[in-house]
Structures are given as structure tokens and as C-alpha cells.
Amino acid sequence: MVEKSSWIRLPRNVVVGHGVLGRTGEAVAELHLGGAPLIVTSPTPKSIVGDRVEAALSELGEPPETVVVEEASFEEITRVVESARRIEPGYLVGVGGGKAIDIAKMAAADRDLGFVSIPTVASHDGIVSGRGSVPDGDTRHSVAADPPLAVVADTEVIADAPWRLTTAGCADIISNYTAVRDWELAYRLQNVEYSEYAAALSRMTAEMLVENADSIRRGLEESAWVVVKALVSSGVAMSIAGSSRPASGAEHLFSHQLDRLAPGAALHGHQVGVGSIVTSYLQGGERGDWREIRDALESIGAPTTAAGLGVDDETVIEALTTAHTIRNRYTILGDGIDADAAREATTVTGVL
Numbered sequence: 614m615v616e617k618s619s620w621i622r623l624p625r626n627v628v629v630g631h632g633v634l635g636r637t638g639e640a641v642a643e644l645h646l647g648g649a650p651l652i653v654t655s656p657t658p659k660s661i662v663g664d665r666v667e668a669a670l671s672e673l674g675e676p677p678e679t680v681v682v683e684e685a686s687f688e689e690i691t692r693v694v695e696s697a698r699r700i701e702p703g704y705l706v707g708v709g710g711g712k713a714i715d716i717a718k719m720a721a722a723d724r725d726l727g728f729v730s731i732p733t734v735a736s737h738d739g740i741v742s743g744r745g746s747v748p749d750g751d752t753r754h755s756v757a758a759d760p761p762l763a764v765v766a767d768t769e770v771i772a773d774a775p776w777r778l779t780t781a782g783c784a785d786i787i788s789n790y791t792a793v794r795d796w797e798l799a800y801r802l803q804n805v806e807y808s809e810y811a812a813a814l815s816r817m818t819a820e821m822l823v824e825n826a827d828s829i830r831r832g833l834e835e836s837a838w839v840v841v842k843a844l845v846s847s848g849v850a851m852s853i854a855g856s857s858r859p860a861s862g863a864e865h866l867f868s869h870q871l872d873r874l875a876p877g878a879a880l881h882g883h884q885v886g887v888g889s890i891v892t893s894y895l896q897g898g899e900r901g902d903w904r905e906i907r908d909a910l911e912s913i914g915a916p917t918t919a920a921g922l923g924v925d926d927e928t929v930i931e932a933l934t935t936a937h938t939i940r941n942r943y944t945i946l947g948d949g950i951d952a953d954a955a956r957e958a959t960t961v962t963g964v965l
């Protein structure tokens with residue numbers, strides 16, 4: 614018999630709903646964490662929910678300290694790690710969007726502390742996963758840490774966030790289709806570790822989101838529900854897999870490469886959405902499901918073209934032809950695709 618073992622780490626409390634920010638104290642108290650919290654947030658979420666989170670956490674005993682971060686960078690992580698070293702908090706709390714939460718999680722991993730995730734936007738699946746990466750010069754600084762101990766996602770707050778952030782979260786989920794297919798391919802060709810449960814959960818999450826695309830509309834709090842629940846299941850799929858494979862394939866490599874070539878041009882979720890259209894074409898050719906992916910993105914109002922991302926044609930081609938170099942992750946891109954293939958795939962799918 615083959616000896617096997619696996620260790621799945623999941624968030625302990627996931628609290629989602631209207632007004633649940635008021636239950637932050639309760640959700641954290643149940644974790645029996647010692648020490649004071651260190652809150653990591655950025656200016657906008659601080660002004661929207663900062664006081665409420667601080668008040669809720671203060672009720673637990675030791676008053677929290679807050680660090681405000683401006684950008685997702687290696688320098689900012691270092692600054693938060695330094696604060697944590699000085700303050701010696703019991704745990705970290707990320708409050709905000711991807712930026713604040715990613716930095717909180719990476720600093721928590723560095724200091725070997727737990728962290729709590731309080732997303733105020735639903736713009737990508739990092740809000741419920743232990744995985745994060747930020748640009749670090751010409752490379753990326755990544756962690757594969759534990760997922761948050763608790764997630765408190767107030768749909769009233771999230772529904773109020775700029776709509777494009779929500780459509781970015783949706784697009785990040787829709788990209789699970791191509792991520793799972795790349796994972797299967799890598800399993801067949803390279804024997805990478807694979808979990809059928811995780812793959813099925815990730816694919817089903819994308820399917821459910823697409824089936825509910827009608828209820829994903831600006832101004833509907835229901836949209837925040839649908840997206841947050843999808844982000845949570847996607848995070849669980851990554852926890853079961855023990856890797857980001859269920860939610861990250863060639864479309865994510867493409868997006869990371871765009872981050873380097875055209876920093877700040879578009880949101881992560883929007884980039885992977887467009888990447889997913891092209892990846893689907895590369896995986897299945899003309900008969901692939903790239904049209905379904907494009908239509909789903911279109912119906913929720915996420916970009917489906919390079920112009921929609923604010924990126925020029927040549928940058929897209931360069932990102933596609935160099936995406937395989939960004940990390941050692943086998944995908945449909947294999948050892949790289951040539952410029953003609955990239956041009957063909959992006960032209961047929963209408964991305965260019």
C-alpha cells in the first residue's frame with residue numbers, strides 16, 4: 614500500500630452577511646487568540662470601516678494598533694513586519710481589499726502569527742486564501758501560508774464598493790475553468806499533485822457563478838453574496854489542494870506578466886478574465902468554451918479585450934509569449950508559445 618497523508622488547513626470561522634462587521638468581536642473571540650491585534654489596512658477601508666473594526670476588537674481586551682499601507686509592495690510588507698516585531702501582537706487583521714489583506718497575510722506568515730481577513734471588497738480570491746504575492750522588482754514575492762483563521766465579509770460594505778472591484782472578483786472565479794484544465798494537463802503530463810475533489814469544487818464554483826450571472830448586477834447586495842460565497846469555495850478548493858492550482862493556470866501567468874509589463878493598467882481579476890478567454894482557446898481551439906467564458910465576463914460587465922484592460926496589442930503578445938517563464942508551473946503554454954500563435958489566439962477570440 615502506498616503511504617499517503619494530507620493536511621488540510623481551512624479558516625475556522627467564515628462569517629458572511631448583511632451587517633456582520635458588528636460580529637467581528639464574536640468571530641475572533643471564538644478563536645481563543647492571545648495578545649493584541651495588529652490591524653493592517655489602507656486609507657479607503659480605514660475611513661469606511663476602520664473605527665468599527667477597532668471598536669469591535671477593543672471589546673476583546675487589549676486595544677489594537679493599526680498600520681496603514683499605501684501599496685502592495687515588498688517594502689510595505691517589510692514595514693508591517695517591522696511594526697509586528699516591535700509591537701509583538703497576538704495576531705494580525707487585514708482590513709480592506711487585496712492589498713491590505715495580502716500584506717497582512719504575508720507579514721503574519723513571516724512572524725508566524727495567525728491572521729484574520731476582513732474584506733471590504735470582493736475583488737480577488739486572495740481574501741480567503743493563504744496565498745499571496747506582490748511584485749518585488751523584476752520578480753514576485755510569493756507566500757504559500759495558512760489561510761485566514763477567520764473571515765468576516767460584510768455584504769452591506771462589499772455591495773457599496775466600486776462595482777469594477779466586484780466584477781474583477783467574478784472574473785477571478787470564472788478563470789477557474791481554465792486553471793482546472795491546466796491543472797489536469799499538468800497532472801497527466803508532469804504528474805503534479807492533483808486532487809479530484811479540489812478540481813471539482815473549483816470548477817463547480819465557476820459554474821455556479823456563471824449560472825447566477827443574472828443576479829450579479831450593480832447595486833444588488835445579492836451580487837456581493839454570490840461573489841463572496843464563490844471566493845470562499847475557491848479558497849477552500851486551494852486549501853484542499855494545498856496549492857493555488859485549482860484557481861491559477863496560464864491565465865494567471867499572463868496576468869502576472871502584465872503586472873510587470875504594464876504595472877497598474879488593470880485589476881488582477883480583469884486581467885485573468887481576459888487571460889482565461891485566450892487560455893481556453895489555446896486549450897480547446899475553435900471548439901473550446903472560450904465563447905462561454907467571454908459571454909459570462911461580458912454579461913457581468915468585466916473586460917473581454919486588450920483595449921478594455923487599457924493595454925496595447927504588443928504588450929498582450931509579449932505577456933503571452935513570455936508568461937511561461939514567470940514561475941515553474943506547467944500549463945497549456947508549455948515551454949512557451951510563439952508570437953504567431955499568440956496573435957492567432959488573441960485575434961480569433963476578439964481580445965485584440
Ligand SMILES: [Zn+2]
Nearest residue numbers: 737738785885
Ligand atoms: Zn486570481
